[in-house]
Amino acid sequence: MKTFISIYLKLSVGTLLVVIAPSLEAQTLDSILIRKDIDTSASVLNMDAAYNRPFLTADKMPVSLGGYLEANSIYSTEDGVTEGLSFQARRLTLFMSASISKRIKFLSEIEFEDGTKEIGIEFAALDVAFHPVLNFRGGIIMNPIGAFNQNHDGPKWEFVERPDVAVNMLAATWANAGFGLYGKAHKGNWVLGYEVYLTNGFNNSITDNEENKTFLPAAKANEERFEESNNGRALFTGKLAIKNRKIGEIGFSYMGGIYNKFEEEGLILDEERRLDVFAIDFNTTIKKTGTYIVGEIIFINIDVAETFTQQFGNKQRGAFVDIVQTVLKKEMFGWKEATFNIAARLDYVDWNIGTFKETGTEIGEDLWAISPAISFRPSAQTVFRINYRYQWQKDILSNPAAKTATWLFGISTYF
Amino acid sequence: MNKVCIYLVFLCCLFLVACDKTSPVAPEENELLDGPIEGLTTQQQIQFLKGDEAFADVFTINEGLGPLFVANQCASCHPGDGKGHPFVQFTRFGQSDTLGNQFMTFGAPQLQNKAIPGYQPEVLPTGATFTSLIAPAVTGLGFLDAVSDADLIALSDPNDMDGDGISGRPHWNTIPSYVQLRPNSISKNGKYISRFGKKGAAYDLLHQTSGAYNQDMGITSLFEPIDVFSLLEIDPEVNTETVRNVVAYLKTLKQPLPRDVNSGDVILGKQIFSDIDCAKCHSPQLTTGISPIEALSNKTFFPYTDLLLHDMGVGLDDNYTEGFALTSEWKTPPLWGLGLSKDAQGGTCFLLHDGRATSIESAILMHGGEAVQSKNKYLLLSESEKTQLITFLESL
Numbered sequence: 001m002k003t004f005i006s007i008y009l010k011l012s013v014g015t016l017l018v019v020i021a022p023s024l025e026a027q028t029l030d031s032i033l034i035r036k037d038i039d040t041s042a043s044v045l046n047m048d049a050a051y052n053r054p055f056l057t058a059d060k061m062p063v064s065l066g067g068y069l070e071a072n073s074i075y076s077t078e079d080g081v082t083e084g085l086s087f088q089a090r091r092l093t094l095f096m097s098a099s100i101s102k103r104i105k106f107l108s109e110i111e112f113e114d115g116t117k118e119i120g121i122e123f124a125a126l127d128v129a130f131h132p133v134l135n136f137r138g139g140i141i142m143n144p145i146g147a148f149n150q151n152h153d154g155p156k157w158e159f160v161e162r163p164d165v166a167v168n169m170l171a172a173t174w175a176n177a178g179f180g181l182y183g184k185a186h187k188g189n190w191v192l193g194y195e196v197y198l199t200n201g202f203n204n205s206i207t208d209n210e211e212n213k214t215f216l217p218a219a220k221a222n223e224e225r226f227e228e229s230n231n232g233r234a235l236f237t238g239k240l241a242i243k244n245r246k247i248g249e250i251g252f253s254y255m256g257g258i259y260n261k262f263e264e265e266g267l268i269l270d271e272e273r274r275l276d277v278f279a280i281d282f283n284t285t286i287k288k289t290g291t292y293i294v295g296e297i298i299f300i301n302i303d304v305a306e307t308f309t310q311q312f313g314n315k316q317r318g319a320f321v322d323i324v325q326t327v328l329k330k331e332m333f334g335w336k337e338a339t340f341n342i343a344a345r346l347d348y349v350d351w352n353i354g355t356f357k358e359t360g361t362e363i364g365e366d367l368w369a370i371s372p373a374i375s376f377r378p379s380a381q382t383v384f385r386i387n388y389r390y391q392w393q394k395d396i397l398s399n400p401a402a403k404t405a406t407w408l409f410g411i412s413t414y415f
Numbered sequence: 416m417n418k419v420c421i422y423l424v425f426l427c428c429l430f431l432v433a434c435d436k437t438s439p440v441a442p443e444e445n446e447l448l449d450g451p452i453e454g455l456t457t458q459q460q461i462q463f464l465k466g467d468e469a470f471a472d473v474f475t476i477n478e479g480l481g482p483l484f485v486a487n488q489c490a491s492c493h494p495g496d497g498k499g500h501p502f503v504q505f506t507r508f509g510q511s512d513t514l515g516n517q518f519m520t521f522g523a524p525q526l527q528n529k530a531i532p533g534y535q536p537e538v539l540p541t542g543a544t545f546t547s548l549i550a551p552a553v554t555g556l557g558f559l560d561a562v563s564d565a566d567l568i569a570l571s572d573p574n575d576m577d578g579d580g581i582s583g584r585p586h587w588n589t590i591p592s593y594v595q596l597r598p599n600s601i602s603k604n605g606k607y608i609s610r611f612g613k614k615g616a617a618y619d620l621l622h623q624t625s626g627a628y629n630q631d632m633g634i635t636s637l638f639e640p641i642d643v644f645s646l647l648e649i650d651p652e653v654n655t656e657t658v659r660n661v662v663a664y665l666k667t668l669k670q671p672l673p674r675d676v677n678s679g680d681v682i683l684g685k686q687i688f689s690d691i692d693c694a695k696c697h698s699p700q701l702t703t704g705i706s707p708i709e710a711l712s713n714k715t716f717f718p719y720t721d722l723l724l725h726d727m728g729v730g731l732d733d734n735y736t737e738g739f740a741l742t743s744e745w746k747t748p749p750l751w752g753l754g755l756s757k758d759a760q761g762g763t764c765f766l767l768h769d770g771r772a773t774s775i776e777s778a779i780l781m782h783g784g785e786a787v788q789s790k791n792k793y794l795l796l797s798e799s800e801k802t803q804l805i806t807f808l809e810s811l
Contacts, residue, residue, distance in 0.1 A: 080441020204476075204532075212473040212488060260532070270532040305532040309487055310502055358501040361761065396491075397500050397761030403439035 072410025138179030201235030248284025313352030466664020479652030497759025499550025555670030671752030684807025728783020
């Protein structure tokens with residue numbers, strides 16, 4: 001895995017040099033490289049996000065490069081106690097796409113999180129288009145559950161933190177080895193997209209981990225999932241998205257399968273246990289005010305052994321919604337289309353829905369947060385953002401919530 | 416352009432002011448159970464932090480949880496160092512006489528009511544008597560640990576010589592080989608005074624902690640190496656240093672601090688508490704002897720317990736015993752921190768050994784045996800006196 005990444009890095013840096021070096025002598029970079037911006041046309045769906053990024057390419061070169069960086073400072077106070085001020089280099093993501101031949105293309109995305117603490121291939125897949133409604137994709141893919149998992153690039157958002165439901169309940173960004181089909185169809189104002197994939201999946205850690213709660217992201221630590229399925233059972237992910245160019249997009253997705261290791265070398269270890277995740281995502285812009293609203297609602301059902309501790313719940317749900325309002329858009333400081341946005345996010349996650357067997361009272365383990373934000377975008381690709389986040393988090397017993405206030409100042413930019 | 420800048424600055428200021436106003440403030444020191452006692456050395460504080468972390472450590476199956484267990488973390492039963500919730504309550508089983516537990520081959524004393532996938536939890540063997548226990552708070556235990564044996568003997572009155580109906584005796588028990596005797600410990604026929612646990616059956620915090628790792632989480636240690644599933648000795652699943660850090664943490668966890676001490680009702684309630692003899696068992700004040708931890712040496716503190724066993728009557732008699740306690744005998748629980756119990760137990764308090772009382776008043780009404788006269792005096796109080804007494808207890 002590590003060697004693969006390093007080879008890959010050498011390759012991509014190498015390609016970059018090959019692309020640029022010979023021509024540097026004669027011309028300036030700007031005149032050779034072509035910047036391909038994000039397509040904001042109405043037929044774009046969340047499922048297009050992987051390819052729909054600003055790329056840099058050179059004339060006649062079949063390879064495009066891009067990436068983004070996110071960094072911020074953070075100051076938070078939990079119940080009056082602060083850890084002080086920290087600076088975080090959250091992530092550096094590099095992507096490279098290549099047109100291999102007609103209707104065959106390749107895209108890869110490599111992410112360095114928290115410096116080089118976590119290095120992961122988020123995406124590395126081959127796409128073959130047989131027809132607009134029938135495309136094949138295989139390799140390391142991002143499971144199309146909800147919209148954030150596919151469409152998560154930092155510069156697209158007004159908030160430094162990713163939505164809690166996406167990262168702390170779903171496992172965003174959740175990528176796996178596998179393959180599947182996708183396609184899109186248009187008619188009038190309507191765009192319809194579908195995706196179906198089979199991939200490797202989760203493992204026992206989601207119901208047995210140090211978070212002490214059912215926690216899908218725990219499976220991200222399992223690097224083996226790129227090499228081998230934990231239990232020989234594929235994880236199915238399917239999504240249907242509908243967009244009306246005048247109204248907005250709504251997506252319905254499902255991801256599920258047997259998650260636990262139930263047998264080894266023919267010997268039974270446990271019964272087969274299922275995980276089922278349902279998601280609804282939506283985004284729309286209110287015409288009159290230009291207010292952009294985007295959000296996601298997730299429901300998870302999971303079979304946890306009856307004899308195991310109730311710390312690990314068998315039902316979860318969560319949601320987030322962002323409301324973004326542009327308050328100023330004009331030439332500022334010499335940037336033609338600079339914008340000022342104000343925004344607010346609501347986060348909600350309940351990791352353990354149900355009641356205690358012993359008392360019949362509600363199980364806690366939930367979180368609410370509200371985050372007002374101000375952002376400044378010199379151009380669409382770069383964002384400076386100030387966020388304030390106020391969070392209430394309850395333990396499993398619903399004891400008085402721990403309250404946390406956090407200031408975040410950050411930048412995020414495509415490059 | 417200027418307008419934009421002004422706009423920007425104004426917006427940021429508004430934002431800063433609005434948000435700063437709403438930053439969460441720290442709760443008062445006397446609203447919280449966790450935190451170290453005052454006057455620790457840097458070294459002791461470092462060990463406190465390590466123990467704190469280990470107390471919150473979640474055991475996963477890979478780290479040795481189970482195969483049979485009750486909970487996976489000290490803190491899940493003692494949340495915020497406070498009392499536990501019925502969802503992690505456990506059952507101990509054995510018999511009603513003091514001849515030693517005859518159900519050891521069935522996994523006694525503790526019923527392992529949870530199991531990791533692939534295993535089945537234990538079921539209660541026929542013929543065994545049992546009790547159900549809810550976790551007590553673990554605060555201020557270093558003070559209780561440092562009270563001298565001589566003081567406890569002086570408080571006791573096993574034969575009720577003063578004729579007040581309240582006897583109270585130390586739990587003279589056999590002790591495991593790994594514990595270290597406390598300074599000036601007194602022995603009687605090879606037995607020593609044990610003082611932790613609901614029946615006071617654990618000698619010290621190492622005894623209680625190793626037992627907790629083993630019986631509550633299925634985690635073996637150097638001290639308690641027998642696996643609860645196989646009943647055979649296995650390698651330690653928690654290292655000795657961690658166990659010692661947890662013990663040091665428990666020893667140096669601060670005592671709960673009272674609130675509203677100057678309120679009129681609290682002062683009157685405190686008087687009533689003595690007048691109706693609650694204080695005869697729930698001894699308001701104790702003094703520590705010498706302790707290797709300077710901050711615990713020769714200190715006066717206010718736990719509202721005498722650490723002695725009392726016969727609490729048939730109502731609280733579960734027909735099960737430990738060590739040499741009678742089935743009807745329970746160690747007086749400290750009442751410090753009583754008013755904060757519900758903040759750890761999810762909003763409702765669960766009092767008495769098995770959490771059967773969900774209010775302070777119902778706990779009082781369930782007192783019997785040696786406490787029956789005291790309870791009767793409570794029943795004779797006027798409504799306002801009762802309120803004052805409860806207000807006092809809530810302030811602890």
